[in-house]
Each structure stands twice: as structure tokens, then as C-alpha cells.
Amino acid sequence: MTAARFEPVGRTRYATGAILLHWIIALAIVAQVSLAWRFGDDHSPTGFALTQLHKSIGITVLLLSVVRLAWRLFNPPPPEPVGLATAEKIASSVVHWAFYIIMIGMPLTGWIMVSASKTQIPTLLFGVVPWPNIPGIGDLAPAAKHAWSKFGHQSHSALAWGFYGLFVLHVAGALKHQFFDRETPILSRMAPGAVPGRWFDPRLLLIALAVLGAFAFGKFVNPPHPASGPPPAEAAPAQAFLPETPAAPAAAEPTAAAATPAPAVTGPVAWKVAPGSSLNFETKWSGDPVKGRFDSWKAEILFGPDALDKSKVTVTIDMTSAKTGDEQRDASLPSGDWFDAATHPKAVFTATKFEKKGEGAYVAHGTLEMRGVKKPLDLPFKLKIVGDKAQMSGETSLDRTLFGVGQGEFTATDQVPAKVAIRVQVNAQTTGTGDKR
Ligand code: HEM
Ligand code: HEM
Known part of the structure; x- marks a missing residue:
């Protein structure tokens, strides 16, 4: 390997807006998962309030992800570091595009599920902003509605499994380059200033804490319960x-x-x-x-x-x-x-x-x-x-x-x-x- 091979070509990191969106969306999704693991079959007021929060954060992820994707289409990411193996390039590209499918597909399938639900509980984002159901689904015949509901459930669940796998691959990829492939800096593209090869990089610590914090938020948050009168x-x-x-x-x-x-x-x-x-x-x-x-x-x-x-x-x-x-x-x-x-x-x-x-x-x-x-x-x-x-x-x-x-x-x-x-x-x-x- 020659020194020239590791010279960065052009920009070495993502644009600040892309970085901000990446971390906000990533943390929101982590919180979404821990929330969902909690509300499961909980039909109590707590479960109800947690589902409302899950819907609110999920729709926010949808909107942010659409903005991110639109921006991405017009603003290509920084050129990859020279020296990245072709297989790695393909793998990271596949993971990134699959992530975009998840980032948009998860909220969409959740929205389908809620729109086709028998209970037709309206969605009030963060208890304030009314969010409509997908037009048309609520008026379908019961059988068609049930089919949409089933599709929503199954695909939401399947995408969730896809997410778990991608998350592991994605984080493993970032850490591999951070710890072992110092010639091809990757983490610093999304966490500017991260020094490849440094195990105790403050940015790494911050990322780990933020991910844990987002998970803990979903696990322990106690959103206000629906009011119970007196009328x-x-x-x-x-x-x-x-x-x-x-x-x-x-x-x-x-x-x-x-x-x-x-x-x-x-x-x-x-x-x-x-x-x-x-x-x-x-x-x-x-x-x-x-x-x-x-x-x-x-x-x-x-x-x-x-x-x-x-x-x-x-x-x-x-x-x-x-x-x-x-x-x-x-x-x-x-x-x-x-x-x-x-x-x-x-x-x-x-x-x-x-x-x-x-x-x-x-x-x-x-x-x-x-x-x-x-x-x-x-x-x-x-x-x-x-x-x-x-x-x-x-x-x-x-x-x-x-x-x-x-x-x-x-x-x-x-x-x-x-x-x-x-x-x-x-x-x-x-x-x-x-x-x-
Ligand atoms: C829910 C979690 C996450 C999602 C959905 C996610 C999604 C993405 C996406 C879609 C990209 C590609 C951006 C683009 O080119 O348009 C990306 C890049 C990146 N992500 Fe994540 N990410 C997540 C968590 C993380 C975590 C925890 C880390 C760090 C440990 C991380 C580190 C990176 C890095 C370093 C890049 C740049 C990769 C490159 O330039 O090749 N991500 N992420
Ligand atoms: C980034 C966005 C989202 C993520 C990562 C996410 C993640 C999850 C996960 C992991 C589950 C548990 C799935 C299972 O194990 O079967 C779940 C369940 C659920 N999600 Fe989401 N979700 C998102 C967005 C949404 C949205 C936008 C809605 C509704 C508007 C929604 C509604 C639901 C509902 C109702 C359930 C419970 C499903 C059931 O009763 O089986 N989700 N979500």
C-alpha cells in the first residue's frame, strides 16, 4: 500500500445536515424499538399512551426520512475512502439502501396497520397534532380492511427483523473500520473528528451513550395517560x-x-x-x-x-x-x-x-x-x-x-x-x- 492510496478524495465527511438527520433518525428508531417491545399486548392506559408515542415518533421518522432521502438524491455522499474493498462498497451500499427502505417502510406499514384497524383510534401526534389515517382504507369492506391490517402487521414485523439484522451489520461495519481498518476512515464521515484506531474516542462514547439513552427512553418513558374524567x-x-x-x-x-x-x-x-x-x-x-x-x-x-x-x-x-x-x-x-x-x-x-x-x-x-x-x-x-x-x-x-x-x-x-x-x-x-x- 502506498501513502497516496489513503489520501482522501474531495470531502471526507457527510454534510452537517445529513449528519444531524442521520443521528436524529437513528436514535428515534432505537427508541421506537424499545417502546414497541414494551407495549406489545398491553391494553392498559400505559400501553395505549405508549402506542400513541410510538405512532408520533414513527410518523416523525417518516417525515425526516423522506426529507433525508430527497436530499440524498440531489446531494451524493462524500466519495468513499480510497482503499475500500469492492465487497465492502457493495455491502455498505446495500445496507444503506435497505436502511432507507426500513426508515420509510416501517412507518408506512405502521400507518397502514393503524388505518386498517377495527378500533379506528385517531392519531394525535405527541397529543397535539391530528394525523389522518391513510384515506380510503378505513372505508373498505371488512374483509379488505382485514387484509390490509394483516399486511400492515406482517410487514411491520418483518421489517423490524430486517432492521435488527441491518443494525448489527451497519454498526459492525462502522466499528470494524474504526478499530481495525484505520486506513479507511468511516466513522469520522458521520462523526466528524473521530480518529480511526482510537478505541476510546469521545465520539464513540457519545454515540454509545446516546444509543443507550434512546433505548432507555423507550423503556422507561411514562407518557401522560388519557384523562379519565370526571366529565x-x-x-x-x-x-x-x-x-x-x-x-x-x-x-x-x-x-x-x-x-x-x-x-x-x-x-x-x-x-x-x-x-x-x-x-x-x-x-x-x-x-x-x-x-x-x-x-x-x-x-x-x-x-x-x-x-x-x-x-x-x-x-x-x-x-x-x-x-x-x-x-x-x-x-x-x-x-x-x-x-x-x-x-x-x-x-x-x-x-x-x-x-x-x-x-x-x-x-x-x-x-x-x-x-x-x-x-x-x-x-x-x-x-x-x-x-x-x-x-x-x-x-x-x-x-x-x-x-x-x-x-x-x-x-x-x-x-x-x-x-x-x-x-x-x-x-x-x-x-x-x-x-x-
Ligand atoms: C437505527 C440506526 C441507524 C440507521 C437507520 C442508520 C442509517 C444510515 C444510513 C441510511 C446511512 C447512509 C447515509 C447515506 O449515504 O445516505 C448511514 C451511514 C452511516 N452510519 Fe448509520 N444508521 C444507524 C445507526 C448508526 C450507528 C449506531 C452508527 C455508529 C456506530 C452509524 C454509523 C454510520 C456511519 C459511520 C455512516 C457512514 C457510512 C459511510 O460513509 O459509508 N449508524 N447510516
Ligand atoms: C421508524 C418507525 C417505526 C419503527 C422502527 C417501528 C418498530 C416497531 C416494532 C419493532 C414493533 C414490534 C413488532 C413486532 O415485533 O411484531 C412495532 C409494533 C407496532 N408499531 Fe411500529 N414502528 C415504527 C413506526 C410505526 C408507526 C408510524 C406506527 C403507526 C402509525 C406504528 C404502529 C405500530 C403498532 C400499532 C405496533 C403493534 C403491532 C401489534 O400489535 O402487533 N409503528 N413497531
């Missing part, structure tokens, strides 16, 4: 709806004192739901309480304390209107995994049998039809009527699994229990029309 409906105190009467201690707390002799209501009368009414539910997600409410529902009420046999209540609930204080979770609730609101937009509770349980206390024996399944449901409630106004509050619970709410992995009750508590608060006013049916 505004509960936050707002039930206002004094009933007019004050000497016998009524507190309007919000209907009690036995509801036996106020005031009501002039004897037969079943029609009642109209008034402001201050709410339909809330409460469950848990991996131990965290989740409070929710339905924002849109209506009730047809025909009720008279002395005409229970002729009373009838029908409550119709818009299943797309559930709010739990987290936008992304709320967007997934109407999906096929939960309420399947596209096929069953409404749930209907009908009660035609009422039983008096004490002064101002009743039980409505009814049925709830939800997600196409009809099951009996009793609603114990307290009622206070003053003049033409009434206030009722009721509480019951149901088993969501009986209605098929929670499909796939959500049929298991370890993350979301089967029992869901329901709380109803109704302010009502007579319409003055009596029995309309």
Missing part, C-alpha cells in the same frame, strides 16, 4: 330544580320527605326532561376509574305515583355521544369493538313495570336493548315531585359483556371490568298533556 356532567352540581317547599330539605337529595302532599299528580302524566339532567356511567381501565356520560339522549316519560301500572318510560341513547374526558378513547367507543354504533346507533331502555319501595323510592323493571341485545334491567330510583316539577335520581349496574360491549381482547375483563355502573339524574316538568298514548 363535566358530574362536575356541575345538580342545581335546585324543584321549587322550595317547607317540607323539602334539599332539592338535590330526594328523600322520603318526597312525600310532600303537594303533588296534584294522580294519573300518569307526560313529563319533559329539563336541563340539569344527566346520564353517566363509570367503569375502570386497568385499575384507573373511567367516568363517562352520554351527551345525547331523550326520554319519553309517562308517570304518576298513583298510576304505576299505567306508567311507561322509554329512554333512547345516542351511542355516538359517550364522553369520558379523552378524545381518542371517545373516538374509539362507537367502534365495532365497543358500541358498534354504525350498526346499532341507539340503545333503548324501556320500563313498563314500576314498583314502589317506600316513600319516594321506586324500582323501574325494564329492558335495555344495546348493540342488538335485549336484556332485563332494573333501575332503582328516588323521586320527588313538587307541583309540576320532579326530580329523580337512579343508580344501577349492568354487565357489558352480556351486550357484547368489548370485542376481541376486550371480551376479557382484566383491563375493563364487566360491571359498569349507571347513574341517572332527571329533572322533569309536566307537559300538562297527560296520557298521550
Whole structure:
């Protein structure tokens, strides 16, 4: 070998922008992998938050990689050091282009997977920037959607394995030249100033620490969990709806004192739901309480304390209107995994049998039809009527699994229990029309 052989030809390192992008993308991908190893089958709020972070970093990698590739096409890398064996040139070139396929293919296949997912959870990059699903995939027939989802999963997973192999080859190549082939400096092209042959080069140490740091970030980061209420409906105190009467201690707390002799209501009368009414539910997600409410529902009420046999209540609930204080979770609730609101937009509770349980206390024996399944449901409630106004509050619970709410992995009750508590608060006013049916 002659000295001239090792003379660098032209530029000896990548442009600063290319170097910056290389390290940002590399570290982001390392963090992506350790994040993905963690969220696996975790459907808890933590798993959900980690997946959101994985999507956010992944889409960022996609955008940066497209910029990097476009730039690369117009700005060739610095000429290779003289003395590099042809096999090495080919190998490094293959690894680099395969890396570009990974850098763009991984996020693309992830994006396909998410776009074809049954749950259709919207992507909010870093909890702030809305990112669309790939247009068209979400509207496909279930079979075609499933095929895309499978393709996304399988190719994401295959590319991940490709990445592991390439990473080893790539790092081994860089280190081989750094430690053993000092005549053909490679690391210094991407880490300017690295001195070939120097084992304890500060740049090497920095790279090792940064890669470890990125891995540790993915392993230990604890992104904020989705909010779990309480929803505004509960936050707002039930206002004094009933007019004050000497016998009524507190309007919000209907009690036995509801036996106020005031009501002039004897037969079943029609009642109209008034402001201050709410339909809330409460469950848990991996131990965290989740409070929710339905924002849109209506009730047809025909009720008279002395005409229970002729009373009838029908409550119709818009299943797309559930709010739990987290936008992304709320967007997934109407999906096929939960309420399947596209096929069953409404749930209907009908009660035609009422039983008096004490002064101002009743039980409505009814049925709830939800997600196409009809099951009996009793609603114990307290009622206070003053003049033409009434206030009722009721509480019951149901088993969501009986209605098929929670499909796939959500049929298991370890993350979301089967029992869901329901709380109803109704302010009502007579319409003055009596029995309309
Ligand atoms: C996820 C991790 C990584 C990815 C995806 C990645 C990707 C790439 C790509 C695509 C290139 C070619 C740039 C071009 O010519 O356009 C490149 C070059 C380079 N990378 Fe990485 N890299 C990663 C990690 C690393 C690590 C950990 C090291 C150091 C130990 C490293 C050292 C280098 C060096 C020295 C070059 C220049 C090679 C040459 O000029 O022949 N890379 N990398
Ligand atoms: C550079 C970008 C990315 C890398 C390196 C990456 C890496 C990984 C890895 C290693 C896994 C585990 C795969 C397995 O072992 O089966 C994974 C899973 C996953 N990734 Fe990514 N990913 C990237 C981008 C994305 C993007 C952009 C999205 C969505 C928009 C995404 C969504 C997912 C999902 C949903 C899973 C779980 C798959 C499952 O349930 O089996 N990824 N990712």
C-alpha cells in the first residue's frame, strides 16, 4: 500500500445536515424499538399512551426520512475512502439502501396497520397534532380492511427483523473500520473528528451513550395517560330544580320527605326532561376509574305515583355521544369493538313495570336493548315531585359483556371490568298533556 492510496478524495465527511438527520433518525428508531417491545399486548392506559408515542415518533421518522432521502438524491455522499474493498462498497451500499427502505417502510406499514384497524383510534401526534389515517382504507369492506391490517402487521414485523439484522451489520461495519481498518476512515464521515484506531474516542462514547439513552427512553418513558374524567356532567352540581317547599330539605337529595302532599299528580302524566339532567356511567381501565356520560339522549316519560301500572318510560341513547374526558378513547367507543354504533346507533331502555319501595323510592323493571341485545334491567330510583316539577335520581349496574360491549381482547375483563355502573339524574316538568298514548 502506498501513502497516496489513503489520501482522501474531495470531502471526507457527510454534510452537517445529513449528519444531524442521520443521528436524529437513528436514535428515534432505537427508541421506537424499545417502546414497541414494551407495549406489545398491553391494553392498559400505559400501553395505549405508549402506542400513541410510538405512532408520533414513527410518523416523525417518516417525515425526516423522506426529507433525508430527497436530499440524498440531489446531494451524493462524500466519495468513499480510497482503499475500500469492492465487497465492502457493495455491502455498505446495500445496507444503506435497505436502511432507507426500513426508515420509510416501517412507518408506512405502521400507518397502514393503524388505518386498517377495527378500533379506528385517531392519531394525535405527541397529543397535539391530528394525523389522518391513510384515506380510503378505513372505508373498505371488512374483509379488505382485514387484509390490509394483516399486511400492515406482517410487514411491520418483518421489517423490524430486517432492521435488527441491518443494525448489527451497519454498526459492525462502522466499528470494524474504526478499530481495525484505520486506513479507511468511516466513522469520522458521520462523526466528524473521530480518529480511526482510537478505541476510546469521545465520539464513540457519545454515540454509545446516546444509543443507550434512546433505548432507555423507550423503556422507561411514562407518557401522560388519557384523562379519565370526571366529565363535566358530574362536575356541575345538580342545581335546585324543584321549587322550595317547607317540607323539602334539599332539592338535590330526594328523600322520603318526597312525600310532600303537594303533588296534584294522580294519573300518569307526560313529563319533559329539563336541563340539569344527566346520564353517566363509570367503569375502570386497568385499575384507573373511567367516568363517562352520554351527551345525547331523550326520554319519553309517562308517570304518576298513583298510576304505576299505567306508567311507561322509554329512554333512547345516542351511542355516538359517550364522553369520558379523552378524545381518542371517545373516538374509539362507537367502534365495532365497543358500541358498534354504525350498526346499532341507539340503545333503548324501556320500563313498563314500576314498583314502589317506600316513600319516594321506586324500582323501574325494564329492558335495555344495546348493540342488538335485549336484556332485563332494573333501575332503582328516588323521586320527588313538587307541583309540576320532579326530580329523580337512579343508580344501577349492568354487565357489558352480556351486550357484547368489548370485542376481541376486550371480551376479557382484566383491563375493563364487566360491571359498569349507571347513574341517572332527571329533572322533569309536566307537559300538562297527560296520557298521550
Ligand atoms: C437505527 C440506526 C441507524 C440507521 C437507520 C442508520 C442509517 C444510515 C444510513 C441510511 C446511512 C447512509 C447515509 C447515506 O449515504 O445516505 C448511514 C451511514 C452511516 N452510519 Fe448509520 N444508521 C444507524 C445507526 C448508526 C450507528 C449506531 C452508527 C455508529 C456506530 C452509524 C454509523 C454510520 C456511519 C459511520 C455512516 C457512514 C457510512 C459511510 O460513509 O459509508 N449508524 N447510516
Ligand atoms: C421508524 C418507525 C417505526 C419503527 C422502527 C417501528 C418498530 C416497531 C416494532 C419493532 C414493533 C414490534 C413488532 C413486532 O415485533 O411484531 C412495532 C409494533 C407496532 N408499531 Fe411500529 N414502528 C415504527 C413506526 C410505526 C408507526 C408510524 C406506527 C403507526 C402509525 C406504528 C404502529 C405500530 C403498532 C400499532 C405496533 C403493534 C403491532 C401489534 O400489535 O402487533 N409503528 N413497531
